[in-house]
Amino acid sequence: MDGGCFVSTGVLAKRARGGSLSVDRSGFVAGRSAARVVSNRGRCVRMVVAPIPTDATGTSSDVTLDRVICKFGGSSLADSTRLREVTKIVKMQTELTRKFPVVVLSAMGPSTNELLRAGERALTEGVVDISSVRSRAYEACDSFGLNKEELVDPLLTNLDQLLLGIKFLRELTPRGKDYLVSFGERLSVRIMAAHLAKNEDLPAKAFDAFDVGFLTDSNFLNAEIQPESLDKIARFFDELGPNTVAIVTGFIGKDINGEITTLGRGGSDLTATTIGAAINASEVQVWKDVDGILSTDPRVVERAVPVPSVTYTEAAEMAYFGAKVLHPVAMMPAMKNRITVRVKNSYNPTHPGTKILPERKLSDDTPVTAISVKRNVQLVDIVSTRMLGAYGFLAEVFKIFAQHQVSVDMIATSEVSISLTLDSVACSESTVCTLKTDLETIANTSFQNGKSIVSLVSNQTKSSLILGKAANALAENGIQIQMVSQGAAKFNIGFVLDNEEANKAVEVLHDVFFGR
């Protein structure tokens, strides 16, 4: 493939924003606009109108000729064997679209957890040990014949020094944690880019997300991407041009002071959709170790089945309500620009996976699309001490929540009482304590820990049927529902139960709605 065959990012002539050329089943580009393609610098570039290869990654039937983002999570990057599979997917995607995808990588395997553990050990035991991270990086370098002294040792030396600092200072701040875990992603992109360049003859280059334009706020551990990042990212890729395979770190950014930040666990999905939105990619592919979004967490119900398509809002709700498969905020940039997101399996690349779209046709046969569970929430009951029916009560209650910057997940109300749930992880003990004190000036309150929310993403036209079937099945299995909510987005029905009953409830509901 020569450089002249590539088309600049998102600049197909007369293409509507978010639109794309279509490719018919014989693999030929359709539509007049295919004849002439203009780069965003105004130059005409040659485009090859040739048969598209067969569906080797399961995406050909609606393949587009725009640039694609391929994000690979830790499970797809466990070792050199997995990196070779990723290489095949990157090459296949290049052939399929006739241009290089932007590749976003997480840390290899469980590196992020290992780095966090190493930080804790340095802090509490005074032990500096990066052997697991080092051996994973070395294994990949050795297997690909890469020079580890040049490629990864400088980073590993910095990491060692950081852990020594933690050990002697006896301090591991959120800022320090973000710097610490950033080594995972920074190692993986360097190894992958060097491998693609050396062994596959691809013009690959590693980039740290902050050098690509990811500017965040300074909320370490859970930083928010600043809006101006999108323009910076667009400009970066525009200047880079189409002839480089950019391998970009997921998960990390930098704040205005130049400190490394992270986007929250699983944040590489968000990196990928943000780049997708910035460069107006035709598709963001999120490669995992499962055949897409499944009907429920396969670790709870082994026979969970893949869901062919969901909407952005359904995917976002599922993620927020516990489905660990996607980052909860990752849908936002895609939703804004109507970019299709596809969840695919790097262990089974021909499987079509799950397509995430602006809208979809709901099936009558499967009233419930998926079941998710969010554990360790607090159930709060608030009963007014004022006269029955006193108006202004809800406003007063939520004013207090706003003052404490506590967000509420689920809510159910009667005239004088409110039941709601709080995320125990997001809400510190001291916050809960002051919140309770303030609420008790207007109400009697009870806070109960150890609850779970089991959510059904469902067909809203069937809600009575679903509620009936679900409540019956839970009752038959002796599972007590402590609160029910059907949100404004009526496709989400939530039940609050004890943590101990959550797995059983998911199994029972899965049997009811997906069969045994």
Ligand SMILES: Nc1ncnc2c1ncn2[C@@H]1O[C@H](COP(=O)(O)OP(=O)(O)O)[C@@H](O)[C@H]1O
């Ligand atoms: N509804 C669900 N569908 C698919 N996977 C799920 C679901 N709920 C939980 N998971 C878990 O999410 C995992 C994939 O997400 P994640 O570990 O973040 O992948 P990666 O690290 O590759 O990005 C799966 O291995 C699966 O165990």
Ligand SMILES: N[C@@H](CC(=O)OP(=O)(O)O)C(=O)O
């Ligand atoms: N490595 C980070 C970021 C991430 O997105 O990872 P993954 O894609 O493996 O979920 C984490 O473990 O949180």
